[in-house]
Structures are given as C-alpha cells and as structure tokens.
Amino acid sequence: MAPYLQDGDFVFISRWYRKLAIGHIxxxxxxxxGLIIKKVLHIAPDGQLWLGGETNKSLQSERIGWVSPxxxxxxxxxxxxxxxxxTEI
Numbered sequence: 001m002a003p004y005l006q007d008g009d010f011v012f013i014s015r016w017y018r019k020l021a022i023g024h025i026x027x028x029x030x031x032x033x034g035l036i037i038k039k040v041l042h043i044a045p046d047g048q049l050w051l052g053g054e055t056n057k058s059l060q061s062e063r064i065g066w067v068s069p070x071x072x073x074x075x076x077x078x079x080x081x082x083x084x085x086x087t088e089i
Contacts, residue, residue, distance in 0.1 A: 005037060008082035013074030020049065020069065025076035028067055033059065037076065 013027050024040045038051035048066040053059060
C-alpha cells in the first residue's frame, strides 16, 4: 500500500464497522496470499470486494480476484508511521 503504508508501519483496525465503501483500506485474510492490506476499489451487488494497491508494484487486482467480505479482518482506521515521509490518505 505504498506510498500510504511502508514496511515497518503499524496499522490499527476496527472490526466494528457498519459497511465498507470504495476507498476504505482493509486487512484481508486472503486464501492464497495470507494477510494483505488493500484498498476497496469496487463492491459487487452481491457484496464481493475488488481490492487493489496504490502502485504498479503492488499485487495486482486480477491476481487477488474477488474477495468475500467474510475474509475482511478489519478496516484500517489509523496508522503509526515508522518512516520519515508520511502521506495522508
């Protein structure tokens, strides 16, 4: 999720969110990739999530595929930067 998140940053998540929306950053337990942090790019009518990153170096949405909302561990609500160049979301 660079440039928003860098190696060593800490994220705080909430499991108590009412509804996900496009643009939210989420932590997902992906069946193949394990725990990943991605941005919600699209929400299908059946609730499935299309996730992506911020750069071309990120794991591509096509490789992630549609993700069930049940795989979402939580929504990122805050972070602690471990690097000098912090960017705002």
